[in-house]
Amino acid sequence: MRRAILIAIPYVWLLVLFLIPFVIVIKISLSDTALARPPYFPQWDWSLGWQGIKDFFRELDFENFVFLTTDSLYWKAYLSSVKIAVISTLLTLLVGFPIAYGMARAPEEWRPTLMMLVILPFWTSFLIRVYSWMGILSQGGLLNSLLLSLGIISEPLIILNTDIAVYIGITYTYLPFMILPVYAALEKLDGSLLEAAEDLGCSRTSAFWLVTLPLSKQGVIAGCFLVFIPAMGEFVIPSLLGGSQTLMIGKVLYEEFFSNRDWPVASAVAVVLLLILVIPIVLFQRNEQKQREAEG
Amino acid sequence: MPQKVFAPWDDPAEKPLIQFRNVTKRFGDFTAIDNINLDIYTREFFALLGPSGCGKTTLMRMLAGFETPTEGTILLSGQDIGPVPPNQRAVNMMFQSYALFPHLSVWENIAFGLKREGKDKATIETRVHEMLKLTRLEKFARRKPHQISGGQRQRVALARSLAKAPKLLLLDEPLGALDKKLREETQFELMDIQEKTGTTFVIVTHDQEEAMTVASRVAVMDEGELMQVATPDRIYEAPNSVYVADFIGDVNIIEGRAHQAGDKLQIDWAEGQPALFAQTDKNFDMGQTCYIAIRPEKVAISAERPQGANVLQGKVLDIAYLGNLSTYHVQLPTGHVVKAQQANTRRISRREFTWEDDVWVSWSETAGVVLDK
Amino acid sequence: MRRFSAFNVVSLTLGFAFLYLPMIILVIYSFNASKLVTVWAGFSTKWYGELMRNEAFLDAALVTLKVAVMTSTLATVLGTCAAYVLVRIHRFPGRTLFSGMIYAPLVMPDVILGLSLLLLFIGVNIDRGILTIVLAHTTFAMCYVSVVVSSRLVAFDQSLEEAALDLGATPFQTFRLVTLPIIAPAVISGWLLAFTLSLDDLVIASFTAGPSSTTLPMKIFSAVRLGVSPEINALSTIMIGIVTVGVITASLMSKRAAVQRLKEEQTAERS
Numbered sequence: 048m049r050r051a052i053l054i055a056i057p058y059v060w061l062l063v064l065f066l067i068p069f070v071i072v073i074k075i076s077l078s079d080t081a082l083a084r085p086p087y088f089p090q091w092d093w094s095l096g097w098q099g100i101k102d103f104f105r106e107l108d109f110e111n112f113v114f115l116t117t118d119s120l121y122w123k124a125y126l127s128s129v130k131i132a133v134i135s136t137l138l139t140l141l142v143g144f145p146i147a148y149g150m151a152r153a154p155e156e157w158r159p160t161l162m163m164l165v166i167l168p169f170w171t172s173f174l175i176r177v178y179s180w181m182g183i184l185s186q187g188g189l190l191n192s193l194l195l196s197l198g199i200i201s202e203p204l205i206i207l208n209t210d211i212a213v214y215i216g217i218t219y220t221y222l223p224f225m226i227l228p229v230y231a232a233l234e235k236l237d238g239s240l241l242e243a244a245e246d247l248g249c250s251r252t253s254a255f256w257l258v259t260l261p262l263s264k265q266g267v268i269a270g271c272f273l274v275f276i277p278a279m280g281e282f283v284i285p286s287l288l289g290g291s292q293t294l295m296i297g298k299v300l301y302e303e304f305f306s307n308r309d310w311p312v313a314s315a316v317a318v319v320l321l322l323i324l325v326i327p328i329v330l331f332q333r334n335e336q337k338q339r340e341a342e343g
Numbered sequence: 344m345p346q347k348v349f350a351p352w353d354d355p356a357e358k359p360l361i362q363f364r365n366v367t368k369r370f371g372d373f374t375a376i377d378n379i380n381l382d383i384y385t386r387e388f389f390a391l392l393g394p395s396g397c398g399k400t401t402l403m404r405m406l407a408g409f410e411t412p413t414e415g416t417i418l419l420s421g422q423d424i425g426p427v428p429p430n431q432r433a434v435n436m437m438f439q440s441y442a443l444f445p446h447l448s449v450w451e452n453i454a455f456g457l458k459r460e461g462k463d464k465a466t467i468e469t470r471v472h473e474m475l476k477l478t479r480l481e482k483f484a485r486r487k488p489h490q491i492s493g494g495q496r497q498r499v500a501l502a503r504s505l506a507k508a509p510k511l512l513l514l515d516e517p518l519g520a521l522d523k524k525l526r527e528e529t530q531f532e533l534m535d536i537q538e539k540t541g542t543t544f545v546i547v548t549h550d551q552e553e554a555m556t557v558a559s560r561v562a563v564m565d566e567g568e569l570m571q572v573a574t575p576d577r578i579y580e581a582p583n584s585v586y587v588a589d590f591i592g593d594v595n596i597i598e599g600r601a602h603q604a605g606d607k608l609q610i611d612w613a614e615g616q617p618a619l620f621a622q623t624d625k626n627f628d629m630g631q632t633c634y635i636a637i638r639p640e641k642v643a644i645s646a647e648r649p650q651g652a653n654v655l656q657g658k659v660l661d662i663a664y665l666g667n668l669s670t671y672h673v674q675l676p677t678g679h680v681v682k683a684q685q686a687n688t689r690r691i692s693r694r695e696f697t698w699e700d701d702v703w704v705s706w707s708e709t710a711g712v713v714l715d716k
Numbered sequence: 717m718r719r720f721s722a723f724n725v726v727s728l729t730l731g732f733a734f735l736y737l738p739m740i741i742l743v744i745y746s747f748n749a750s751k752l753v754t755v756w757a758g759f760s761t762k763w764y765g766e767l768m769r770n771e772a773f774l775d776a777a778l779v780t781l782k783v784a785v786m787t788s789t790l791a792t793v794l795g796t797c798a799a800y801v802l803v804r805i806h807r808f809p810g811r812t813l814f815s816g817m818i819y820a821p822l823v824m825p826d827v828i829l830g831l832s833l834l835l836l837f838i839g840v841n842i843d844r845g846i847l848t849i850v851l852a853h854t855t856f857a858m859c860y861v862s863v864v865v866s867s868r869l870v871a872f873d874q875s876l877e878e879a880a881l882d883l884g885a886t887p888f889q890t891f892r893l894v895t896l897p898i899i900a901p902a903v904i905s906g907w908l909l910a911f912t913l914s915l916d917d918l919v920i921a922s923f924t925a926g927p928s929s930t931t932l933p934m935k936i937f938s939a940v941r942l943g944v945s946p947e948i949n950a951l952s953t954i955m956i957g958i959v960t961v962g963v964i965t966a967s968l969m970s971k972r973a974a975v976q977r978l979k980e981e982q983t984a985e986r987s
Contacts, residue, residue, distance in 0.1 A: 407878075408881075430886060436882045438875045438878070446898060456884050486984075492985050507884070
């Protein structure tokens with residue numbers, strides 16, 4: 048009995064506040080926009096009984112999804128989100144791997160401190176971390192004044208409000224998500240494996256390519272997914288650092304909902320975004336599963 | 344009047360403390376315990392011995408109440424304990440990992456069970472003190488488990504499980520985490536405490552020496568079945584199967600065909616080799632497959648052909664020097680290897696035999712046990 | 717004894733410079749007398765003064781704190797329950813759905829969570845305000861708590877619970893006297909994580925907040941959309957300062973405890 052209550056409390060909470068809202072999103076994505084309050088049609092009408100329910104379902108259709116394919120704004124936004132997420136993920140890997148490697152090869156007594164230094168930014172506000180780049184990247188910002196005063200450039204670069212700023216922002220804010228799994232994989236790596244490789248005639252460099260890299264594969268894959276998945280739906284970074292031509296689906300959804308008040312289309316955008324994310328999420332789960340199995 | 348030997352299992356009037364009645368335990372398709380009947384008597388020190396996965400731990404966990412039998416009943420003092428949850432059983436357990444509560448002191452760990460019974464402060468105080476004294480832990484009462492050594496932790500676990508004065512104490516590999524020397528000392532301490540408190544102990548172990556040392560009776564288990572339940576000396580000297588003979592200690596097993604010859608059994612075991620003779624109470628059919636099990640220390644080794652019932656010639660293949668003993672592996676012309684053991688009773692002596700020496704091995708008619716399975 | 721190699725020193729230095737420089741610059745410029753980012757006009761704390769006089773920010777900060785405290789407390793209770801159910805109860809109807817619902821919010825984009833919750837709140841006609849933000853935040857924060865707590869529960873020696881039962885404790889007493897004290901560090905980190913997540917969230921709060929319940933991130937967002945503001949720099953500095961002090965203190969304390977414990981264990985073995 049007690050056990051049933053214990054299960055029921057979190058279960059019901061998640062059903063009501065996670066699953067049902069999600070079903071509502073799907074339902075509204077199949078409805079039509081209406082100039083009413085709430086601004087969509089059909090509505091449940093309990094007074095009509097069974098007939099009302101049948102009518103309700105007859106009114107649902109995939110119109111909004113068809114609309115998403117016809118208006119180039121949407122599919123361009125999806126494509127551009129994927130592009131931005133992929134490029135940022137690769138950049139994060141490029142920046143994160145050497146840090147993780149350096150941490151794993153650092154003297155043992157240093158590692159907890161380094162680890163804390165990686166995690167510390169994670170506890171500070173995401174918004175502030177994104178914001179901190181605005182003063183650096185803006186046209187009259189610190190980066191430009193530095194480069195100008197060093198004579199490297201003669202005109203200020205336009206970085207803020209471009210995709211490049213978005214790449215930098217994603218790389219910066221999601222870096223800990225890349226470093227931690229890669230570090231975990233590299234740290235587990237038994238030092239004697241590298242000694243064995245060298246003993247068997249590998250050079251330092253070839254030992255890295257033949258032993259270290261393959262064995263850190265799982266960590267790298269996990270890190271890439273941990274960056275890619277949230278980057279896909281990112282809203283804050285493109286809004287603050289990106290420009291008006293930076294298309295990311297999270298931003299489109301937000302604007303569709305608040306500026307255009309088009310709930311059915313916003314819901315359809317959300318459903319498609321989720322469908323796109325299902326693939327990397329499933330792949331990520333499989334990677335984790337494989338790792339768990341490999342560990343026994 | 345001679346002192347009465349402790350052997351309640353031989354006394355038909357004695358009521359067993361625990362009775363397993365046709366107990367079977369299945370986990371899905373896997374049968375962990377297969378139709379077991381077993382009686383354990385008050386004040387016994389009973390050992391469940393077997394390789395890992397043989398079901399001994401499951402059997403113990405059913406006594407503690409962490410598993411319920413799929414079929415059959417378990418009686419404690421004649422009462423079915425099937426429906427009784429673990430926290431209401433007069434049975435306590437000492438866990439293999441000790442399971443000491445890391446956030447509580449030694450004193451609080453020992454008092455944990457007493458407090459749950461709702462005993463008053465003074466009673467708890469006295470009882471915990473008694474337990475600390477019994478296990479020589481008075482000095483460590485205020486320490487946390489991580490502040491004491493492994494051996495001391497083991498004694499805390501014992502004190503905690505004894506504090507409620509259970510009818511039955513279960514010990515799951517209680518000495519498994521200790522090093523060999525400490526383990527041997529602790530075995531005697533355990534026996535001492537068992538005797539002092541008069542509690543019935545059931546111990547699970549995979550260490551045959553430990554089982555033989557501490558137990559009044561040993562149950563050898565394999566694949567969910569009881570292979571043999573007997574006193575340690577019976578288990579060693581009169582195993583009932585090749586499995587038990589082989590599991591306990593070192594043994595030579597020779598397979599052959601039985602042939603009754605007067606009051607002895609003649610066993611033909613290999614072409615061109617003399618038949619072996621053994622005494623047995625068991626009846627064997629003519630030509631029935633049988634096995635002779637002889638312990639290496641009962642096999643003599645000599646350079647000259649000795650007199651005796653069973654004499655075989657072979658070559659020394661290997662010598663294992665164990666300090667107190669030497670074991671000679673003698674290969675017979677048939678390819679069989681017979682192990683013979685000699686005690687090294689003198690410190691300085693030349694080894695009599697060396698590799699490739701031709702030697703004779705021999706044993707008497709009563710040295711071996713004839714088994715049918 | 718392993719030492720830093722030159723390559724590692726370089727990569728770590730560059731890496732940590734990348735991680736920390738933007739924040740350090742932010743902190744430095746919060747003390748700039750000028751309103752412009754690039755011009756250093758001398759040291760001044762006037763922006764902190766302005767911030768303290770800005771009622772709107774103070775109100776938003778209060779709302780955010782209220783939301784965060786309620787969220788983290790609720791999420792810790794729910795998340796701990798959920799973790800216990802996931803780790804200890806292996807069979808009950810709908811278990812797969814349950815574990816799916818625990819993990820899905822971790823990877824679900826904020827915009828979708830926010831949108832779906834807003835549509836629910838409109839559907840059942842609740843007035844949006846602090847309560848709706850707390851409900852929304854608790855829903856995703858409890859999933860993080862449950863992941864943190866369940867990793868501790870998995871590592872937990874289950875024979876400790878069996879030992880408590882064996883010594884006569886009821887299942888509830890076992891949880892209260894044995895399980896909870898042992899998983900307490902994970903529960904506390906779960907609480908802190910939920911608190912930070914709630915404090916930090918912009919998107920979900922924007923969807924679920926009402927007109928009178930603007931949170932601090934929402935306030936910051938609308939302020940910085942227009943560009944860099946020295947008041948926000950000052951606010952950021954305060955927030956960064958609090959987190960830094962908190963994290964460093966916590967890690968020093970846990971390090972000291974670990975060293976102490978190791979020492980005690982070694983003395984215990986030698987005795």
